Amino acid sequence: MTASIANSADIIGVVGASGNGKGLFVKDYLRRLGKRRPIVVWSPLEETDDYATVIGGEAVTSIAALVAAIKAGKKRLVLVPAGSGKPFKATFDRFCRLVWELPGWCVVIEELSQVTTPSWAPPSWKKLSTAGRHRGLTIIGTSQRPAQVDKDFFGNCSELRTYAVGYKSDAVAMADTMFLDYRDVLKLPKFHYIHRDKAAGTNTPGVVHPPQK
Ligand SMILES: Nc1ncnc2c1ncn2[C@@H]1O[C@H](COP(=O)(O)OP(=O)(O)OP(=O)(O)O)[C@@H](O)[C@H]1O
Ligand SMILES: [Mg+2]
Structure with a gap:
């Protein structure tokens, strides 16, 4: 991963x-x-995550402000989405549509279980997670609850990294897509992970x- 970080289109x-x-x-x-x-981060917990400082960029709180910042040529941006429920998911949909128009960018989505379910995701997110590589996008998605996230995403990841999860259903979800024993996921100590390279099958x-x- 380190060698290819600048030019690969990873999920x-x-x-x-x-x-x-x-x-x-x-x-x-x-x-x-x-x-x-260029980097853009979907950061619902920005107050504590502080991605803006990490990337040396700017945090905005609306899609309109994000569009304006991109039009102004800014390339290190964080969207702190407001609200909950349907408006929150609608904002995510608009975020994904916008990202589709940003070929070559690296996009981070923090906590996918807030914006997708196992059987539902905005079509714009499905498009990103199935065809984003063709746009040269690198997409990083995080989740505490993989059992509650749409399956297409994990199925299309070029790399997966799982730490210990909270429920057996989450461990089983990762075991299914990483081809390992779910018990190996459950018994990981804090800070320990298993990393799957899909292409290498390791x-x-x-x-x-x-x-x-
Ligand atoms: N800059 C830092 N300095 C010291 N400790 C840190 C720092 N950032 C994170 N930690 C600690 O490292 C641990 C892991 O933090 P991290 O933010 O990676 O968790 P996470 O898996 O993203 O959790 P969550 O799902 O709640 O976002 C936490 O115990 C946190 O307190
Ligand atoms: Mg976190």
């Missing part, structure tokens, strides 16, 4: 119960990506380290 799924290290991985990825690609264990305070 990366990052899964695990709260506090296991998903954000640590995503932020490390974005830091390593640096300025080589599962490799690893561990992330939180920065020293």
Whole structure:
């Protein structure tokens, strides 16, 4: 992954119960990506995640402001979506439509279970997660609850990274798509993960380290 970070069009799924290290991985990825690609992050928990600082960019709170920032040539952006329920999902739909028009960008979606279900996702998200690679997009999606996320996404990931999850159903969902035993997911200690490279067909264990305070 490190060698190809600048030019590959990857779809990366990052899964695990709260506090296991998903954000640590995503932020490390974005830091390593640096300025080589424009970045936009869907960040509902921006107050604590602070992706804007990580990417050295700007946070906006509406699609209109995001469109204006992109038109102004800004290339390191964070959308902090407001609201809940249907309006929240409608904003996600508009976000996905916008991202489709940004070939070559790296897009991060924090907590997919807020905006999709196992049997439903906005068509614009389905388009991104099935054809985004053809637009040269790198897409990173995180979730605490993979059993509650649309299946197309994980099926299309070029890389999957799972930490321990909270429910057996989540472990089974990851086991199905990573071709491993769900018990191996459930017994992962904090910060430990299994990484699947789909093309190579390999599962490799690893561990992330939180920065020293
Ligand atoms: N900058 C930091 N300095 C020190 N510790 C950190 C830092 N960022 C995260 N941590 C710690 O690392 C652990 C993992 O945090 P992380 O944000 O990666 O969790 P997560 O898997 O994204 O969880 P959630 O699903 O709640 O977003 C947490 O215990 C957190 O307190
Ligand atoms: Mg997180």
